[in-house]
Amino acid sequence: MVLLSGGFATRQTIDKHFKRHWFKPNVVIETSSMTTLIELVRSSSFVTVLPDAVALERDDLRFRPLLPAIDERRVVLLQREGGYCSAAARAFVATLDAFVQELGAPPLT
Numbered sequence: 001m002v003l004l005s006g007g008f009a010t011r012q013t014i015d016k017h018f019k020r021h022w023f024k025p026n027v028v029i030e031t032s033s034m035t036t037l038i039e040l041v042r043s044s045s046f047v048t049v050l051p052d053a054v055a056l057e058r059d060d061l062r063f064r065p066l067l068p069a070i071d072e073r074r075v076v077l078l079q080r081e082g083g084y085c086s087a088a089a090r091a092f093v094a095t096l097d098a099f100v101q102e103l104g105a106p107p108l109t
Contacts, residue, residue, distance in 0.1 A: 001025045001026055001027050001028065001046065001047055001048060001049075002027070002028065002029040002030070002031065002037055002040045002041065002046045002047075002048050003025070003027050003029075003030055003037070003048060003049065004030065004031065004032065004034070004037060005030045005031060005032045006030070007032075008032070010050070010051060011030075013070060013071075014049050014070065017066075017070045017071070021068065028046070029046070034050075034054065037050070038050075038054075038058065038061070041061060042060065042061060049066065049070075052065070077093065077096060079093075
């Protein structure tokens, strides 16, 4: 198996998932490049674990979902406290806030 290096949040999520399910992968190569990772899989018998958004972009590679599935990561919008916010940025935040509220989540603060 080839995986991203340990400093990546994706790798940390994968490692936690494997540990939670008592699986110890045989990782033979770690890389800090997603492109290198994909090329290693494309040109060899290695396998890897990637977010589905990355896998779905690749029509030249076969993918299978992991079962049990890896928990989804939570994402947030991060802004500097008290910093200047352009009209475009404010409009984006308002649009995002409306979308999030439609999903039933609490408003952005």
